[in-house]
Amino acid sequence: MPPEHRAWVDAAVVQFRAQSAGECWTGLVALALDVYMPRPKSRPAWIQPAAWKLGMAHPTPVKPDVDNLAKIVMDAMVDAGLLEDDRFVCELHVTRQIHAVGDVPGVLVTVETWTPEAHGWPASSGIVG
Numbered sequence: 798m799p800p801e802h803r804a805w806v807d808a809a810v811v812q813f814r815a816q817s818a819g820e821c822w823t824g825l826v827a828l829a830l831d832v833y834m835p836r837p838k839s840r841p842a843w844i845q846p847a848a849w850k851l852g853m854a855h856p857t858p859v860k861p862d863v864d865n866l867a868k869i870v871m872d873a874m875v876d877a878g879l880l881e882d883d884r885f886v887c888e889l890h891v892t893r894q895i896h897a898v899g900d901v902p903g904v905l906v907t908v909e910t911w912t913p914e915a916h917g918w919p920a921s922s923g924i925v926g
Contacts, residue, residue, distance in 0.1 A: 802861075802869050809873035809904070823881045825911035827888035832866050832904050833896035834859060841895075852898030863891040870904055880908075887911050 834857055840849040841857070848855065861869075867889060874880035888911055896902055909915075 802865075806869055806873045806876060809870070810877040813873060813877035813879050817877070817879055819878075821878055821881055822908050822910075823885070825885055825887045826880070827890075827909050827911045828867075828871070828886045829890045829907040830867055830870050830892070830904055831907075832863070832870075832891065832893045833900060833902050834893060835902045836895050836898070854894045854897040854900070857893060857895045859893075863893050866893060866904075867891050870906065874906070 833854065840846060843858065844855050868883075871880065871883040871886060875883055880886070
């Protein structure tokens with residue numbers, strides 16, 4: 798892991814521990830990550846001027862790639878004791894965007910227990926959530 802990612806994971810572990818009730822998710826989980834990247838000082842070419850003036854969050858194609866963002870967030874969740882193991886994440890949704898004016902960079906993490914019924918599988922599928 799690159800040093801800048803390790804530093805982010807270490808800081809995220811502190812935040813996860815401070816914001817959690819000590820619950821560790823075990824078993825199959827669905828994970829949604831809304832990643833808000835730092836807002837550049839000037840408008841990126843792919844954002845229309847009128848949209849930029851509104852100050853809203855915008856999807857962004859900047860690095861790191863969303864798969865790498867997901868990995869470092871899950872690593873931080875495991876290190877913080879919030880997630881038993883990232884191998885139990887069986888559904889993953891990631892968005893990456895520039896944060897809105899007035900907001901700050903960060904990650905909104907939503908975790909829920911994965912159950913067959915809640916995710917479109919028949920109850921008799923034989924899959925245990």
